[in-house]
Amino acid sequence: MTGIDIETKRKLREMGATAMLDAIEAQDEALVLGMSFEDRIQLVVDEAHSTFNHGKVEGLIRRAGLR
Structure with a gap:
């Protein structure tokens, strides 16, 4: 999905959907053809969603002060 234009990318970032944008850009065209x-x-x-959950868990661990 490399055909996303700059304006669409800007809008996704503005909405806080950078994890989704990163996932779209990481798709291998040959595998998803x-x-x-x-x-x-x-x-x-x-x-x-996986990226979101991972960040959430890391934040909870950090705030809990666990080592």
């Missing part, structure tokens, strides 16, 4: 739109979006959302 034959996939449907729905499957590609599912991969993007799964990756963005």
